[in-house]
Amino acid sequence: MSLPPTFLDDLKTRLSLAQVVGRKVIWDRKKSNPAKGDLWAPCPFHQEKTASFHVDDRKGFYYCFGCHAKGDAVSFVRETENMGFMEAIELLAREAGMEMPARDPAAAQKADERTRLAEVMEAALRFYRLQLKTGAAADARDYLAKRGLSSEAQDRWEIAFAPDSRTALAQHLQGQGVSTELADQAGLVIVPEGGGAPYDRFRGRILFPIRDGRGRLIAFGGRAMDPNARAKYLNSPETLLFDKGRSLYNQQRAREAAGKGHPLVVAEGYMDVIALAEAGFEAAVAPLGTAVTADQLQLLWRFSDEPVLALDGDAAGQRAALRVIDLALPLLQSGKSLRIALMPEGQDPDDLIKAKGREAMAEVIEGARPLIDLLWQRETEGKVLDSPERRASLDKRLREVIGTIQDKALRRHYGEEIGRLRREAFGGGGGAPRDGAPRRDWQPRPRGQWKDGKWLPSQPPARSETRLTVLPEGSEDRVLEAALLGILALNPGVLPEFLSELEMFECRHAPHEPLRRALLAAAEAPEPGVALGASIGTEALENLRNDRHLAVIPAIRRAGDAELARLSVAEGLAGLKARRGHQAALAEAMEDIGEVEDEWLTRRLEEAAAALDPTRRLEAGDKRATLTAPNGAAIDREESAALDALIGQLGQMKPPKGRQR
The missing domain is CATH 1.10.860 (DNAb Helicase; Chain A)
Incomplete structure (x- = not known):
């Protein structure tokens, strides 16, 4: 949406930049003069001990004489919280007590509906959190303890429990004055099509709250305690608040951590994300019960230029990694890519951290492979490429795949790298071995031409002098x-x-x-x-x-x-x-x-x-x-x-x- 010309000016006038920055820094009392709006602190954007970060509160600008970071309240929030422009504006407007400019009536009505649904979701979470403390949740607490989650960690992640009762939540919400219609719209209860009393969607499940980038509770993910349950994991249905393909678990905290330089790691499940974050990999997220979508990729690139997909080391995880190639290639841009970290066979991040500790997980993340490696592996692994026809077929397939890359410069670099891998695998003149295995003894042949049955290297053409100044090569x-x-x-x-x-x-x-x-x-x-x-x-x-x-x-x-x-x-x-x-x-x-x-x-x-x-x-x-x-x-x-x-x-x-x- 566009903002009125005076809105930003009014917002910056009402805000104290010193107050906004003060949440992230400790002022140097000797160097600062608060009465004049002249404040100094160690810079929050780079590691230092001296106070080189200057805030001019009267003018509303900051500048670091060390790393040269500069801007106003909006840019400070965007950089420190890793937010988009409009998100930062909305956060600061709430802090300043200002209402965002009115939108069209339909949009305003939809925003009001979202607010009401978010309030209903919070009421449900309070109920579910209390249920985790009851005797009915004893098995759930034992399960969480076996998974290594302390009571403090459970509180940090707001883990809750839905009792195995058909109408426990429905009755509680009715007692709180929440209509059945609102509870249904929030995806918390199910109203039978043929009539009858509404019943709870989540029953007998450990619940993981899912929040959006603004911190609003938008959905739940539930793990069944009954091993015979039809679905081990069950997510909230899509609602006005929740779009499964555009949301990520732990989105808000991961965005802030990625903005501070933590590697953005994409795992497969809720417990993997929690295990990663508790081990220090705070910028960890997970898709919500599906493979990564194009919208989720775009969201990930807003947090980090090169997210790492840490996929399970089983066959399903490897298939998921290879599917990501076709999804990601058309969306890649210069400076925006992915790396794939395949876990040891049979292990997920939670398993690996418990078995071998944080260092083992760090090695897997640091060893993440670029997409080009997986693309080459997918197209060549297990294939016998011992004839010109088979290699030509490989070339055709690779050209088709690389052709989906929209960024021309990036497409060219992919082509160059594929050419290098191809030369390394098949050599310059003898072709590939009959078993199709890569050759390692190949050396590039100088350019030239065949003449009289011999290869004659060509001499570089003489440099012609033009009216351009004659310059050294390059x-x-x-x-x-x-x-x-x-x-x-x-x-x-x-x-x-x-x-x-x-x-x-x-x-x-x-x-x-x-x-x-x-x-x-x-x-x-x-x-x-x-x-x-x-x-x-x-x-x-x-x-x-x-x-x-x-x-x-x-x-x-x-x-x-x-x-x-x-x-x-x-x-x-x-x-x-x-x-x-x-x-x-x-x-x-x-x-x-x-x-x-x-x-x-x-x-x-x-x-x-x-x-x-x-x-x-x-x-x-x-x-x-x-x-x-x-x-x-x-x-x-x-x-x-x-x-x-x-x-x-x-x-x-x-x-x-x-x-x-």
Whole structure:
């Protein structure tokens, strides 16, 4: 939903940032001056002993001089609680005593219904919690004790018990003034279609409360005490509160723990999650009686970039792991993936922790395998690939599977890795052994061509000098990256226009990445130029402007010309994308060609490589950026490294003197 323009301003005015932050830090009394709203503490975002985290309560902003974290109350809650924007707004609005802006009448009515159902669920939980203390729950308490759950752990996880009575809860809720209709809508009772008295859905079961990301009780999971029960586990039905395919057990606590750096572990059952969390793996969740769904995957990626699926080590667990591949591949994005941790055969996380302790579980999590490994295993394990036809069939199947990946860059990397695995398994010229087992003695054959019955390695084509400055191998890409980042750094007014491009921009040269992150942070600030200057310092920006490799670029030489900068960045991004795309296409073509190379194909590839030159430069002109030096001199490796060092320093600069307290 959209928020009125004044709502956020009113919210920040009513809130005390010091109060919001104070829940997570201990103020340094010597350094702080609360009367002036000037507060200092050790930073909650990184481990430190000194008070470098500053809160300006009057202005409503915080800044850490150690890790450079900065923002307002909303960003602080989002980072520390690992929440989405609207979730953080709703939490802060409740704290400030403000009502969220009214939505359309239908949405408001539905929200009121959810609130009433959540209250009924809480009333049911109080009843079930009391039942766990009664004599009727003696067997349930013994079971929990045998599973290693102390009374304190039972309280932490709000474990409860539904007595083996047909109408115990129904009668209790009626006595509390809860209508049968509401109890039915909450999924707590069942009303017979043919008429008759309503009866309890959960009977004779240990109950595990399921809460959503806001902490609302939305459902129960129940384990039967009777070994002959038709269903060992029974969940609440889907209701206005509960959508099984979009919910996770232990969602709220796991989200916060993942935000603090704990690995996000996805187990199969409630007891597995509890065992993991009690052993210190606090960011543990479980799907609710089904395989992981696409919606649950998206939810997991909101908590962590690379969740670990810890699946049972039996055959069913392995089948579940392989099914995840087809679900996840179309949803993968750069920076969003999965790893699979297969448990020892016959054990789940609860079993392993009890048998061998936390360290054994930590080893399993650390040894989790990437999806690409499981994909290759699934398509090759147990198959005899001893003929060209069989290997061609494998290639076709792999292309089909990889083709489901929507992210083009990620699809290309998957293809490259599959190519590497294929070469490692089948070798370069002799094919696979007759039993189809992988070859380990293969060495890549130099490129070339067959002539007169001999393999003649091809010589690399002579480098042609174009009007682009002649650069050492690999330097063109590096300097183009530096040029684009430099233009944006010296023309911060255009940063917001290129925010999405910056987020997706791949820095292939590590020293450039800190500057990209600094530019991203500045682009989201109210005044990008001020924010960037505070982050990296005016002296560093001046050094960038005067660098002799970049000073020839019009958009850098004439910093402040927004239109020139805008056009230069747009064309530069397009040129760099074309260049990298062309390189990827060449690599893919070589992979497809495999061993069937001839003189014609070799010549065509060389011509394609030569045609890359026009994409290696930003065209010159009053409205364009150029990398051509005035004298056409070459940039040697040391000079290129010096440029890398300059760019890298920009993203790590501390504020200039006078800005720190």
